Amino acid sequence: MAVPKLEQLSKSVVQGPSLATGAIPTRDWMDIPTVFKEGNYAYVAKKDKVEYLDSQKGLHFPNAREWSPEDEDWKLPENWKEIIINGLKERLDKFRSLKIFMDCCVRCGACADKCHFFLGTGDPKNMPVMRAELLRSVYRNDFTLAGKILGRMAGAREMTVGVLKEWFMYSYQCTECRRCSVFCPYGIDTAEVTMMLRELLHLVGIGINWILEPVSNSNRTGNHMGLQPHTFKDNVDFLADDIENLTGVKITPSFNRKGAEILFITPSADVFAEPGLYTAMGYLILFEAIGLDYTWSTYASEGGNFGLFTNNETMKKLNAKMYAEAKRLGVKYILGGECGHMWRVLHQYMDTMNGPADFLEQPVSPITGTVFSNAASTKMVHISEFTADLIKHGKLKFDKSRNSHVKATFHDSCNPARAMGLIDEPRYILDHVVDWVEMPENTIREQTFCCGSGTGLNTDEIMELRMRSGLPRANAVKYVHEKHDVNMLSCVCAIDRATLTSLMNYWNPSVGVCGVTELVGNALILEGETRGELDEGLRTML
Amino acid sequence: MIDLAEAFRNYKEKIVDRWVEYTLSTYQSSGFFIKERDIFANPVGGNVREALNKLLPLLIKGAETQEMIPSLEQILKIRSVQEFSPSQAIAPLNAVKHITREIFQADKERQHLVAELYDFEFATDLAVLAAFDIYMQCRERLYLTRILEIKSGTHILTDSKCPSAMLKDDNKKRTIPTVESI
Numbered sequence: 001m002a003v004p005k006l007e008q009l010s011k012s013v014v015q016g017p018s019l020a021t022g023a024i025p026t027r028d029w030m031d032i033p034t035v036f037k038e039g040n041y042a043y044v045a046k047k048d049k050v051e052y053l054d055s056q057k058g059l060h061f062p063n064a065r066e067w068s069p070e071d072e073d074w075k076l077p078e079n080w081k082e083i084i085i086n087g088l089k090e091r092l093d094k095f096r097s098l099k100i101f102m103d104c105c106v107r108c109g110a111c112a113d114k115c116h117f118f119l120g121t122g123d124p125k126n127m128p129v130m131r132a133e134l135l136r137s138v139y140r141n142d143f144t145l146a147g148k149i150l151g152r153m154a155g156a157r158e159m160t161v162g163v164l165k166e167w168f169m170y171s172y173q174c175t176e177c178r179r180c181s182v183f184c185p186y187g188i189d190t191a192e193v194t195m196m197l198r199e200l201l202h203l204v205g206i207g208i209n210w211i212l213e214p215v216s217n218s219n220r221t222g223n224h225m226g227l228q229p230h231t232f233k234d235n236v237d238f239l240a241d242d243i244e245n246l247t248g249v250k251i252t253p254s255f256n257r258k259g260a261e262i263l264f265i266t267p268s269a270d271v272f273a274e275p276g277l278y279t280a281m282g283y284l285i286l287f288e289a290i291g292l293d294y295t296w297s298t299y300a301s302e303g304g305n306f307g308l309f310t311n312n313e314t315m316k317k318l319n320a321k322m323y324a325e326a327k328r329l330g331v332k333y334i335l336g337g338e339c340g341h342m343w344r345v346l347h348q349y350m351d352t353m354n355g356p357a358d359f360l361e362q363p364v365s366p367i368t369g370t371v372f373s374n375a376a377s378t379k380m381v382h383i384s385e386f387t388a389d390l391i392k393h394g395k396l397k398f399d400k401s402r403n404s405h406v407k408a409t410f411h412d413s414c415n416p417a418r419a420m421g422l423i424d425e426p427r428y429i430l431d432h433v434v435d436w437v438e439m440p441e442n443t444i445r446e447q448t449f450c451c452g453s454g455t456g457l458n459t460d461e462i463m464e465l466r467m468r469s470g471l472p473r474a475n476a477v478k479y480v481h482e483k484h485d486v487n488m489l490s491c492v493c494a495i496d497r498a499t500l501t502s503l504m505n506y507w508n509p510s511v512g513v514c515g516v517t518e519l520v521g522n523a524l525i526l527e528g529e530t531r532g533e534l535d536e537g538l539r540t541m542l
Numbered sequence: 543m544i545d546l547a548e549a550f551r552n553y554k555e556k557i558v559d560r561w562v563e564y565t566l567s568t569y570q571s572s573g574f575f576i577k578e579r580d581i582f583a584n585p586v587g588g589n590v591r592e593a594l595n596k597l598l599p600l601l602i603k604g605a606e607t608q609e610m611i612p613s614l615e616q617i618l619k620i621r622s623v624q625e626f627s628p629s630q631a632i633a634p635l636n637a638v639k640h641i642t643r644e645i646f647q648a649d650k651e652r653q654h655l656v657a658e659l660y661d662f663e664f665a666t667d668l669a670v671l672a673a674f675d676i677y678m679q680c681r682e683r684l685y686l687t688r689i690l691e692i693k694s695g696t697h698i699l700t701d702s703k704c705p706s707a708m709l710k711d712d713n714k715k716r717t718i719p720t721v722e723s724i
Binding site: 009040112113118119120121122123124127273274440442443460463464467468471472475476479498501502505506507509 | 589
């Protein structure tokens with residue numbers, strides 16, 4: 001009997017249609033072309049959105065056109081190469097960090113196996129060091145003596161259309177989560193390399209719609225959805241109605257109220273999409289319980305700042321909107337909801353873009369008197385810091401049994417954890433409101449794994465890619481689900497609430513996703529409430 | 543006379559090791575996937591190793607397919623969302639037949655047992671068939687996840703076209719491929 005040999009079996013499978021996996025690479029990485037096919041790239045930005053953004057004051061999105069990554073010809077402007085090289089030069093001069101990141105990597109490999117995209121795909125170009133090398137090779141070629149003389153021997157290569165295509169593929173297979181930078185002995189922030197790649201691509205009209213459309217909406221109406229003031233107000237009012245039905249307490253939130261002490265800003269997703277809605281109900285209940293003098297704004301109606309995923313000018317403009325509104329309303333300071341990248345912009349870029357916000361006051365909790373000296377410059381306090389402080393001072397009364405239907409774990413959202421050090425406050429809150437357990441040590445706190453769909457990659461046409469990149473996170477959730485019967489993944493980020501929901505639907509269907517403040521809202525005892533037994537807390541359908 | 547059960551006891555670890563290595567060699571970065579043993583630092587490698595370790599004894603004892611499903615699912619849930627064709631996703635399961643034959647063949651005292659592997663290989667065939675079902679269930683779950691996301695409201699962040707636009711006649715590239723064209 002002829003026995004098919006193992007080698008034949010492997011030969012028959014590796015010669016199949018797979019391009020990213022299945023074959024041992026026999027060529028140098030520079031010689032492996034990028035192939036775009038339906039499902040491995042996010043849809044490109046619509047021409048009218050790019051044109052609109054380019055027409056806006058302070059923003060620069062040139063070369064709008066109809067094009068497809070699958071086409072050979074990307075319809076680049078004639079002088080595209082000059083634009084890219086000049087753009088890189090300008091940024092090297094402007095951002096000293098970029099120049100250092102380009103020069104100081106010793107290719108030690110500490111970051112290589114820390115990226116969730118690498119761990120889920122096995123694609124070497126998803127090693128953070130390699131992703132940076134995509135840009136660094138061009139930098140060497142045009143900006144270093146060694147590269148100019150030795151060329152490829154010094155790891156340099158000329159900027160070509162092929163390189164540009166590779167940039168597009170891999171700068172959109174990075175969620176700028178910065179896990180890799182935790183392990184870099186030089187502290188290279190590979191997320192900033194991705195940011196530069198994306199900025200350069202925008203100069204030649206290359207961007208994705210799931211980022212540019214929310215950006216243009218935010219620029220126009222103040223939030224990603226393009227919700228107009230009356231709709232935004234209606235949505236919050238609906239949530240207040242739901243709370244009244246569930247608890248018997250009528251809450252009447254105010255909007256655009258001049259003279260309020262605090263302006264509250266959260267991602268608009270909390271106001272319009274599940275499961276964020278329940279987190280927003282949690283905010284309303286919390287503020288009612290302590291009698292906070294605050295207002296919502298229908299103009300600064302978005303905490304999210306997708307500008308961070310495009311270029312620094314757009315990030316600056318969208319961040320400025322929140323402060324312009326705080327100034328207009330005359331509030332003392334801003335309280336920020338459970339958002340991810342809003343906090344990264346605040347903590348890492350705001351001061352040199354729009355800050356310091358001297359026209360506001362240093363935040364002080366009106367209930368406990370605590371001075372938030374950490375927010376002395378930005379004048380913006382995180383809802384978890386604020387809540388943890390209230391609990392610490394015994395200002396909130398909880399009935400933890402109201403969360404008895406929940407066995408939670410906590411996902412450290414990348415930006416709050418790594419970009420602002422918000423690690424213990426949410427845990428302190430959870431300790432008081434719910435029964436919960438930690439995921440394994442190398443998947444939490446500073447080492448947290450990304451949801452896999454941040455930085456505007458939360459779009460359904462790349463669902464497979466998102467499931468791959470989310471595998472390391474989902475794998476850790478699976479462990480606590482199987483070991484401790486965890487049925488709820490809590491987090492403090494609106495993108496997480498959307499993306500982790502899909503991630504769980506695929507990998508761990510019996511685990512739900514919620515915001516920490518939803519769990520607070522469930523357990524918090526409101527004065528005068530007539531709350532009955534709610535089997536699913538604020539999610540209970542009456 | 544050495545019997546089959548003894549031979550499997552003797553070589554179980556070697557078979558699993560080679561099977562795991564073969565499965566992980568289908569990834570470009572197979573070196574890391576094989577080397578790192580922490581399942582949280584290396585979910586692909588860790589899950590493949592854990593699942594194949596559980597699967598081998600089931601194949602040896604000729605277990606019911608139902609018993610094999612959790613291990614098969616542990617592997618295929620991952621491979622069905624990676625860039626493999628369906629056959630590539632499943633083929634490494636088949637490899638255990640050839641690995642076992644090669645290992646027994648190389649041992650003079652146990653060469654004769656190759657002729658007794660019919661039941662083991664039949665169990666592997668059943669596992670491979672079950673794997674096709676699981677692969678399809680995973681793909682269906684993926685599409686369902688996509689639909690649920692679109693329905694959830696987060697999708698209306700943009701007015702991007704509905705996925706059904708892929709089916710339009712005037713856009714041949716996005717037409718569902720026929721069998722011949724795959």
